[in-house]
Amino acid sequence: MINFALCLSGGAARGAFHLGALAFFDEQNIKFEAFSGSSIGSIIAASYASGVSPLEQLKIFKSKELRKCIKFNPYLNGLLKIDTTNPLIKELLPIHKIEDIPKPLYICVYDYKNKELIYYDKGDVVNLCIASSALIPLFKPLKFENRKLLDGGLLNNIPVEPLLNKNYKICALDLLPRKERTLQKNYNPINLVKKRIFKTWHQNIDYAIKHTDIYITTNKLRETKMFTFDGLDELFKLGYKEASNHINSFR
Numbered sequence: 001m002i003n004f005a006l007c008l009s010g011g012a013a014r015g016a017f018h019l020g021a022l023a024f025f026d027e028q029n030i031k032f033e034a035f036s037g038s039s040i041g042s043i044i045a046a047s048y049a050s051g052v053s054p055l056e057q058l059k060i061f062k063s064k065e066l067r068k069c070i071k072f073n074p075y076l077n078g079l080l081k082i083d084t085t086n087p088l089i090k091e092l093l094p095i096h097k098i099e100d101i102p103k104p105l106y107i108c109v110y111d112y113k114n115k116e117l118i119y120y121d122k123g124d125v126v127n128l129c130i131a132s133s134a135l136i137p138l139f140k141p142l143k144f145e146n147r148k149l150l151d152g153g154l155l156n157n158i159p160v161e162p163l164l165n166k167n168y169k170i171c172a173l174d175l176l177p178r179k180e181r182t183l184q185k186n187y188n189p190i191n192l193v194k195k196r197i198f199k200t201w202h203q204n205i206d207y208a209i210k211h212t213d214i215y216i217t218t219n220k221l222r223e224t225k226m227f228t229f230d231g232l233d234e235l236f237k238l239g240y241k242e243a244s245n246h247i248n249s250f251r
């Protein structure tokens with residue numbers, strides 16, 4: 001019997017693509033025995049592994065009430081903050097501790113203080129999901145266990161590492177498909193700096209793709225916006241369609 005594990009990348013509002021794929025998997029009775037995620041991928045993975053259906057999640061993400069959870073925060077080291085007391089957060093993430101979720105879940109975060117990636121499989125679900133989504137400068141680092149935690153997707157947007165060597169067939173959904181690399185003919189110092197900054201990020205993505213059995217993405221995602229609540233239904237449909245194109249990989 002094949003045991004599937006699911007890895008969900010970060011990509012902000014494009015996370016609705018994940019939900020569409022999950023809806024297809026549910027229809028096909030495709031089950032996953034473990035989950036990992038960065039940023040929005042960690043939130044959706046935690047919610048799904050806690051029993052919240054893709055359609056229920058989509059409804060929450062489209063609701064006006066969710067937007068009230070995101071508050072302007074101009075003077076406290078971040079432009080925005082999340083109101084974790086809002087009941088909708090509990091609805092989205094109903095299980096308090098990662099270790100109480102029925103199946104293994106790994107939340108990828110970056111420890112800014114100690115300069116290391118951490119894959120949490122224990123701890124407070126809400127706080128760690130927020131930490132995994134704390135993209136600077138929009139959100140300030142989250143203090144947790146004497147650490148300062150940031151968006152895990154900054155360095156590892158497809159965190160397959162905790163799923164390896166566990167007899168899983170790994171399926172990864174990537175919200176940030178890359179353009180084909182082209183040779184730079186002219187020296188451009190800005191491009192050189194960008195290349196150095198994103199070198200580790202690209203290396204981690206290459207590693208993840210190499211160690212993934214089923215890799216699902218589409219260049220159409222590059223045509224969609226990441227920081228708006230508009231277009232979630234279209235992203236949901238796109239995720240459903242792309243997942244259906246890979247159905248034979250699950251048989």
